[in-house]
Amino acid sequence: MKVRNLVSKRFKETPADCQIASQALMMRGGYIKPVGNGIFTLFPITKRITAKIENxxxxxxxxxxxxEVLFPVTMPADMWRKSGRYDSIGSELLRFKDRSGGDMVLGMTHEEASVQLMTDVADSYTQYPFMIYQIQTKFRDEPRCRGGLIRVREFTMKDAYSFHTSQEDLEQYYMRCYEAYNRIYARCGVPEVVAVASDSGMMGGKVSHEYMLLTDVGEDTIVLCHDCDYRANMEAAPCLLNNEPGEIAPLEKVDTPNVKTIEDLCAFLKIKPQQTCKAVMYQRNVDDSFVIVFVRGDLDVNETKLRNYLKAEVHPAVVTEDSGIHAGFTGPMGLPEGTTVVYDSSLKGIEWLATGACEEDKHYIGFNIARDIGEVEYVDVAKAFDGGICPVCGKPSIYTSRGIEVGNIFQLGTKYTESMDMTYVDQDGSLKHPIMGCYGIGVGRLAASVCEAHHDDYGPVWPMSIAPWHVQICSLRADQPEVIEMSQKLYDALTARGVEVLWDDRSVSAGVMFSDADLFGVPLRVVVSPKGLQNGTIEIATRDKSMKELVPVNEAEDFVVRFVEDALAKLECKL
Known part of the structure; x- marks a missing residue:
C-alpha cells in the first residue's frame, strides 16, 4: 500500500472534545471518524488492526x-421476554417495532440467541460440553460515550457461550478460557492486562472476571493488594477494616445548628469521621420507596453492592418536606414507617457513634446500635478504600487503581437455559438444564486500549502482531530516480516474502513524512535517502526509538525480514 493511495486524512491539531490520548491520536491519524454519539466509521488503517485482533x-x-457461528443483530422481543431481560434491562437495550408492529431489539449481547440456537439441537448429554462463539456487531445505547472507541454505542465484539452438564465441567472450561484470554492479550501486545474478580451485573451468575488494562484514564476502579496477588473490581471488592469500638456512654441528644455534613459534624463535636454514622439516602426505582444506608462516616456506599443486596434498582433520593425525613440530620431512630434500613458492616462493633436524631438541628452522641436499636443485620455495601484489609492475605495493604475493561468472563449457571426451557436428556434419562459460561472481548475497545498503553506524544506505537503494516518505507527525495528504484525493489522483495509494507513515495518534506509515519505507528521504519544510498546504506529504525541502524543496501531486505519474524515470534505470531 502506498500512502498516497491510503483512504484517510491526518491532522496537525487535535480535534476538539478528545478526552484521552488514544482518542486524540486515532482522530489525528485518520483511524476513525464520528458518525453520531458513540458511533464511528473505521478507516482502512483501523480495519487492518481490528482484523488482526479478530484473527x-x-x-x-x-x-x-x-x-464459530453468527447470530442476528436484530431479534424478536419475545426471545428476551423469555429470559426476563426485556423488562429488567433499562434504556441501554434498544427496542423498536418492525413494519408489522412486532416488538424487536438490537442485540447488545447474545445469551438468548445462543440458547435459542442450541435448543432442540443439543438434546443429549453425549453432545456436551461445547462452546460456540461469534464476532459480531452489537448496539448498547450507552449514556456515557467517551474516549473514541473506548466507550461507544455500536461496537464489534467477540462473545462466546459454553454449555455443560456439571458445574465441575464448567469450572474446568472456565479456566481454559481464562488462560486463552491471557494469551490473547499477550499476543496483542498488552501483557499488562490483568484479570480481576468482578460483579456479574445484568449477565447473571455468581463467578465472573474482568480483564483490565491498568491506566490512569480508565473508568473502572480496581482494588489491588501490595502484599499478594488479590485483584478485584471496586464493584465486587469487600470492604474490610478494623474498628475502634470507643467507650460506651449514655445516649445524648445535642443541638447542632446547621450542621448537615459529616465534615461539619466532626468539626463541631471535635471527633473523627470514623466515629460517625452517616445516612446515605436512595429510593427504589419501582415505587420511590426510601432506602437509607447507614455507613461509617469516612466511607462511601458501593451502589452495585446495594442493588445486589436489595435485588432492586435504586436512585439517589429526592427528599421533600412531606417525606418525614430530615436531610442532614437523619439517623436510625425516628425514621418514617416503611423505610428500608441497611446497616453497613463498617458499623459493626463500634460502641460510640454520633448520628442524626431525625430532628432539625439535632444529633445523637453516644449512639450504640446494639443497645439503642437491638440486633440488626450488617451487610457489606461500602466501597473498599486505600489502606483497607485484603480479603486474601489479611494485611492492611489494599490500594486502588484505574483501568479500562477489555474483556470479561462469567459463569452463568442455568439462568438462561431454565428461563428459556432448554433441556437435554441426561445419562439416567432425566431432563436437565445445561449450565452455561459466557466470554466477551470488545474488539474496537481493545485496539484503542493498545494505543492507550503504547503511544508517545507523536502517535501510536503498535505491536508487530496487530500493527496495520509491519514496515513503512519512507522515500526521502522521491524525485530522485535512485531513491524510487531502491524503494520499489525493497517493497517488491519484502511483499513477496510476506512482509506487510506501507510505502510513502510522496514528494513532501521529511518533516511531513516522518510526522505522518509517527501517526501510523508502524513498528519498523525504513528510510531510503540520496545521502544513504551514496554511502551504500539504508536507515532502519523502530517506531519506539529503541533501535536505529545504518544497514548496507544489500543486507537491508534480510535484516527487515529477520526483525519482523523475531518480533512476531516474541508475540507467538507468525509472518
Missing amino acids: IIRQEMNRIDGQ
Missing part, C-alpha cells in the same frame, strides 16, 4: 475447541 481471537477460541 488472534479466532485462533485462541479454536484452540480451546470453540466453533
Whole structure:
C-alpha cells in the first residue's frame, strides 16, 4: 500500500472534545471518524488492526475447541421476554417495532440467541460440553460515550457461550478460557492486562472476571493488594477494616445548628469521621420507596453492592418536606414507617457513634446500635478504600487503581437455559438444564486500549502482531530516480516474502513524512535517502526509538525480514 493511495486524512491539531490520548491520536491519524454519539466509521488503517485482533481471537477460541457461528443483530422481543431481560434491562437495550408492529431489539449481547440456537439441537448429554462463539456487531445505547472507541454505542465484539452438564465441567472450561484470554492479550501486545474478580451485573451468575488494562484514564476502579496477588473490581471488592469500638456512654441528644455534613459534624463535636454514622439516602426505582444506608462516616456506599443486596434498582433520593425525613440530620431512630434500613458492616462493633436524631438541628452522641436499636443485620455495601484489609492475605495493604475493561468472563449457571426451557436428556434419562459460561472481548475497545498503553506524544506505537503494516518505507527525495528504484525493489522483495509494507513515495518534506509515519505507528521504519544510498546504506529504525541502524543496501531486505519474524515470534505470531 502506498500512502498516497491510503483512504484517510491526518491532522496537525487535535480535534476538539478528545478526552484521552488514544482518542486524540486515532482522530489525528485518520483511524476513525464520528458518525453520531458513540458511533464511528473505521478507516482502512483501523480495519487492518481490528482484523488482526479478530484473527488472534479466532485462533485462541479454536484452540480451546470453540466453533464459530453468527447470530442476528436484530431479534424478536419475545426471545428476551423469555429470559426476563426485556423488562429488567433499562434504556441501554434498544427496542423498536418492525413494519408489522412486532416488538424487536438490537442485540447488545447474545445469551438468548445462543440458547435459542442450541435448543432442540443439543438434546443429549453425549453432545456436551461445547462452546460456540461469534464476532459480531452489537448496539448498547450507552449514556456515557467517551474516549473514541473506548466507550461507544455500536461496537464489534467477540462473545462466546459454553454449555455443560456439571458445574465441575464448567469450572474446568472456565479456566481454559481464562488462560486463552491471557494469551490473547499477550499476543496483542498488552501483557499488562490483568484479570480481576468482578460483579456479574445484568449477565447473571455468581463467578465472573474482568480483564483490565491498568491506566490512569480508565473508568473502572480496581482494588489491588501490595502484599499478594488479590485483584478485584471496586464493584465486587469487600470492604474490610478494623474498628475502634470507643467507650460506651449514655445516649445524648445535642443541638447542632446547621450542621448537615459529616465534615461539619466532626468539626463541631471535635471527633473523627470514623466515629460517625452517616445516612446515605436512595429510593427504589419501582415505587420511590426510601432506602437509607447507614455507613461509617469516612466511607462511601458501593451502589452495585446495594442493588445486589436489595435485588432492586435504586436512585439517589429526592427528599421533600412531606417525606418525614430530615436531610442532614437523619439517623436510625425516628425514621418514617416503611423505610428500608441497611446497616453497613463498617458499623459493626463500634460502641460510640454520633448520628442524626431525625430532628432539625439535632444529633445523637453516644449512639450504640446494639443497645439503642437491638440486633440488626450488617451487610457489606461500602466501597473498599486505600489502606483497607485484603480479603486474601489479611494485611492492611489494599490500594486502588484505574483501568479500562477489555474483556470479561462469567459463569452463568442455568439462568438462561431454565428461563428459556432448554433441556437435554441426561445419562439416567432425566431432563436437565445445561449450565452455561459466557466470554466477551470488545474488539474496537481493545485496539484503542493498545494505543492507550503504547503511544508517545507523536502517535501510536503498535505491536508487530496487530500493527496495520509491519514496515513503512519512507522515500526521502522521491524525485530522485535512485531513491524510487531502491524503494520499489525493497517493497517488491519484502511483499513477496510476506512482509506487510506501507510505502510513502510522496514528494513532501521529511518533516511531513516522518510526522505522518509517527501517526501510523508502524513498528519498523525504513528510510531510503540520496545521502544513504551514496554511502551504500539504508536507515532502519523502530517506531519506539529503541533501535536505529545504518544497514548496507544489500543486507537491508534480510535484516527487515529477520526483525519482523523475531518480533512476531516474541508475540507467538507468525509472518
